[in-house]
Every structure is written in structure tokens, then in C-alpha cells.
């Protein structure tokens with residue numbers, strides 16, 4: 001018998017194949033604006049040096065004001081072609097500056113963690129409006145009272161998670177959780193990891209859609225204080241979380257029972273993983289590696305629906321010695 005593939009079936013296949021789209025994600029801890037100097041974006045752009053002038057190599061060192069650093073951040077994000085930009089430590093004035101520098105093609109979701117409005121640092125997500133559409137967003141606090149701005153006992157700061165749902169041009173919907181875990185309390189980080197794992201599993205089970213997590217975990221993947229990483233990646237069990245949160249994001253036991261997050265650095269094709277490892281490099285001299293560590297991550301849910309491509313940690317250092325941040329940006333290409 002002659003087997004004939006109908007032209008419509010071919011068309012449907014071609015359409016579904018073309019619907020998959022590779023998006024470049026970046027997660028970047030900006031370092032909060034610790035020394036505001038009231039220099040406007042326009043003023044700092046006007047002060048950019050002549051691009052043809054030789055650079056005075058490593059003339060600068062240490063932490064520079066945000067008003068100088070911000071353009072290095074956006075120049076890097078834009079030149080690398082990122083379309084979804086998760087950030088940490090952004091104060092509202094930094095969010096406003098990024099809005100101005102990135103331009104009208106971008107929008108963001110995020111709130112200040114101290115009041116759910118504009119006070120304190122944002123774990124914001126900027127995104128290119130021509131590439132992804134925002135479907136919904138909500139926020140929860142990584143504490144014992146997740147639905148109100150609150151600090152976990154013993155934590156250094158109030159900690160928040162931004163939970164956004166997007167849709168690609170190809171029609172793929174996905175959830176992205178972005179966060180910044182506590183620098184002092186591993187108990188907070190374990191709670192936070194448990195809450196994000198629960199929320200991610202809920203989204204995966206409910207919708208069957210891909211789920212991604214970006215964040216500064218303020219803790220490494222191995223060794224002491226790696227509780228949050230070990231919990232989200234399923235190496236150790238999660239801990240109990242607030243019962244209201246657990247009820248809201250409950251799934252049946254038989255729904256994705258082994259759900260976990262996969263570290264995209266390990267999921268990317270080996271030859272497409274950049275050589276840089278550390279994501280936190282502090283403000284020291286380029287040769288001072290004493291504080292360097294890997295604490296910023298991109299994860300994908302084990303329910304799938306995504307494929308990792310290139311993954312790389314880029315430097316924040318430029319020839320003039322300016323460090324755009326004490327962290328480096330982590331770029332990950334994900335096909336959805």
C-alpha cells in the first residue's frame with residue numbers, strides 16, 4: 001500500500017516545529033545602589049568617553065557608584081541578545097534607570113521586597129515585549145508568612161520570589177520564578193528552596209508547561225550551606241512550609257512525584273558551556289579569587305518542555321577596571 005502523508009500533516013508538523021523558539025535568559029545580581037550620587041542616566045551617557053580613545057587599563061578598582069555601573073550592565077545584556085533578564089538587588093531607582101537604558105521595547109515585573117510596592121530590593125524580571133508576552137505575575141515571601149512582606153526569623157533580610165508566567169511568540173507558555181535567597185540563614189534558604197520546589201511542581205503539574213528558576217541562592221551547590229540547591233535539585237527532601245502556602249500550591253501525590261529542578265549548566269551540551277565558573281567575584285582585584293564562588297543559577301523543571309543550548313558566565317570586568325557588579329551575569333539559551 002502506498003503511504004501518502006497529507007500536505008496538511010506536513011504543514012502542521014512544520015508549524016509545530018517552527019513554534020519552538022530559543023530565548024536567551026540572563027540572571028544578574030546588580031549589587032544595590034549603595035552610594036547614590038544623583039547623576040541622571042542622561043548625564044552619565046553624555047559622560048561616556050570617546051570610543052576611539054585608548055583605555056587607561058585598570059585605572060579603576062573596587063565598587064563604583066551605580067550611576068557609572070548601570071550602563072555596563074545594560075550594554076552587556078543588550079549586546080548578548082538576552083530577551084529575559086532576571087535581576088537581584090535592584091532598588092526602585094535602579095529599576096527606573098534600567099527601564100530608561102533598556103528602552104521602550106522592554107517591560108518588567110517586580111516589587112520592592114520590603115513592602116510589596118517600591119521599598120527595598122526587587123527580584124525583578126525584565127523582558128522584551130516583542131519576544132514574550134506576560135500572562136500573569138504574583139509574588140510570595142520566603143518566610144513563615146508568605147503572603148505578606150516578612151522576614152524569616154534569623155534571616156538578614158526580607159526575601160521575595162517573583163513568579164511570572166510568559167508566552168513565547170510560538171505560543172509556548174512557561175513559568176519563571178526569580179529570587180535572591182538570604183545571605184545569613186541557611187534555614188531560610190532551605191525553606192525558600194522548599195517553597196520554590198513546591199510552587200514549581202504545582203505549575204508543572206497544573207499546566208504541563210515548562211518551569212524555570214533563576215536566582216542568586218547566596219550559597220553554593222556543594223559543601224556546607226548548600227541546602228537550598230540540594231533541595232531544589234532533589235538531593236535532599238524539602239522541609240515543611242507554611243500550611244496556607246502548601247494548601248494553595250498542593251498537588252496530588254501521583255502528580256510528578258519525583259519533580260525536581262535541573263541545573264542548566266549540567267543540561268547544556270558540554271561543548272556549549274562557557275569556561276567561567278564563578279558567578280560571585282566580589283570587588284577585589286582581578287587576580288584576587290579568594291571570595292569567588294558559584295551561587296547564581298538557572299534551573300529547568302524535570303517535567304521538561306525545554307532544551308538547554310549555550311550556557312555561559314560572562315565577566316563583569318572591563319579593561320578600564322570597572323566591575324559592573326560584584327556578581328557576573330549568567331546567560332542560558334533555552335529552547336521552548
Ligand SMILES: *[C@@H]1O[C@H](CO)[C@@H](O)[C@H](O)[C@H]1NC(C)=O
Nearest residue numbers: 036037038039040041042043
Ligand atoms: C539631584 O538632581 C536634581 C536634578 O538634577 C536636583 O534638582 C536635585 O537638587 C539634586 N539633589 C541632590 C541632593 O543633589
Ligand SMILES: *[C@@H]1O[C@H](CO)[C@@H](O)[C@H](O)[C@H]1NC(C)=O
Nearest residue numbers: 144145146147148242243244
Ligand atoms: C501562613 O501564612 C499565612 C499568609 O501569609 C499567614 O496568615 C499564617 O499566619 C501563616 N501560618 C503560620 C502558622 O504562621
